[in-house]
Amino acid sequence: MKENIITIEHVTKRYPVGEGEFTALNDVNIQFRKGEFAGIVGPSGSGKTTLLNIIGSLDSPTEGKAVVMGKNISELNHKDSALLRNLHLGFIFQVYNLLPVYTVFENVEFALLLQNKTVTERKKAVMESLEWVGLGKMANKKPSKLSGGEGQRVAIARAMVKRPEIVLADEPTANLDSANAHAILKTMKTLNKELNTTFLFSTHDEKVMGYLERMVHLEDGKVKQDEIIEAKKTE
């Protein structure tokens, strides 16, 4: 059997609100294995982003344990959590968040600069991942010159360039039209199959759900249902 690369055990997250507290996640238990193409789905405010941020070690649980790539998130210091993100995690956001002063190439290259890769290594990896998303020719463009769909594809290339084990995608299609949404979902599915990268979505978009192989339904911070879907939808 494939090993778990994400283990969430009794995770609770509370936010201080005024005098009291608000419970965003309430005793959540789930595991994800390498190579999964899974989604956390649920209505707005159900805690999807909160869960994704904890897995991405951008936030830590109030109670319980989150283990990612064998590391207990609560026990990591700034430096180690940065290292975990840098080496093993890729992020894709609702808004594609490219740095406006840098070119497409430089935006994708940044994560590799942090890894002290050589110029040749960087160039090869960046061009390769731009090819994956079909933007090899756009390398020298500024983000402001791109369409929304192209921007989100650059964001995918940026997440993939360091070949992470896990890609966390928070509502990646929310700002895209239907054609572009399908295009990037297909790209991600292909990468998932070719590179065995784990994809974890947060979404309430039907289009995304159509591609998922597993759906974790969240409601009021609780897991309502954990649904495995037949791998039939790959067109």
Added chain:
Amino acid sequence: MIKFLFKGILRDKSRSLSPIIVITIGVVLTVMLSGLLKGMLTDMIDQNAWFETGHVKVMSREYAKNKDQLPNDLALLGVDTLMQSLQKEFPFMNWVKRIRFGGLIDVPDAQGNSKGQGPASGMAIDLFSPHSVEARRLNIAKSLVTGSVPSKKGESIIGNEFAEKLHLKLGDEITYIGSTMNGEMSFKNFRVSGTIRFGVAAMDKGAVIIDITDAQEMLDMSDGAGELLGFFNSGIYNDKKAQLVTEEFNEHYVQSDDNFAPIMFRLKEQNNLSGYLDFVNSMSTILVSIFVFAMSIVLWNTGLLGGLRRYYEFGIRLALGESKGHIYRSLILEAILIGTIGSIIGSVIGLAGTWYMQVHGLDLSGFLKNATSMMMPSILRSQLSPELIYIGFIPGLLAMVLGNMLSGIGIYKRETATLFKELEV
């Protein structure tokens, strides 16, 4: 990574332009003001040295006590021997005699009756000895308004304004009325060979310049002089060396109880110059500190605004796996890059401005016409000196780095998740 940051700075004008401008202005001001202070200081030292104090000065003890009254009755005698021994003992200095004297200048008409009178502030220097550099030292030839330097005994130069007040022309006869060293009345006639304006308020008032031998005759002080001045052959005042010379010389006379024994003072001990020199030095320190402080505040604020604008960018960089510490250090690195650029531009402009002020100067004689007995140059000049290269550069860099450090602390204060939240638009 540096290249990456550098590209960001160059492309994002709003990130770099205002700090660079702030630093440039601050550095220019610091450099130029320091240059100006330094120039004023040097001019002041020179003026005082050339006209009054020498680099060191020998007087009789009694004369020294009352020197403001120009008490020639207390002057040194046997000065030729004294000069020879000084020249022998301290050959790296040039020794000269001077007599300063007060009195009245009277302008007679054809009948010998007084046509006009005025109080004189006289100075007798060695004009005629073949090796004397006194005329050159006081810049007399260049300061002449009309006429020429006296070429023979019985000639004098008088202050241009003084001459105008007394309606004197070149070649006119004037009469000095005063008292000799022994307290007897003294009269002597001089021919006006030139009129002069030094541009030094204290010197130009009622100025009369004659040769030292004329003064010795007129004041009945053969082989006497009020003051012996020593100048370093290099022309540059060196306080440490002056102190050594002074101590060595005064050592000879400590045992003496003669009230007229010679005593030597160095420049810094005269005319309250020591206080003034210290004042100017602490002024420059204070000025530079104020600029660094003010620049840091401004840069802190620009840094803070820029930083807020960039939380978006920091959020992305955090997500891509950069640590907070690394982001913070990269901000400092950016500050160093920007600070260096601004400081270089500022230093270049500041040095150019200082150079301009050194060559052309700023004429303040209008303001100083009636001013003070202090030896103040009336043309403001800056002076270029090696320390100007870092006096602006280092504070400029420091202010920028300090400003960014302060504003960057905000990154540490914020929770990673909060920084990251800014991404969820």
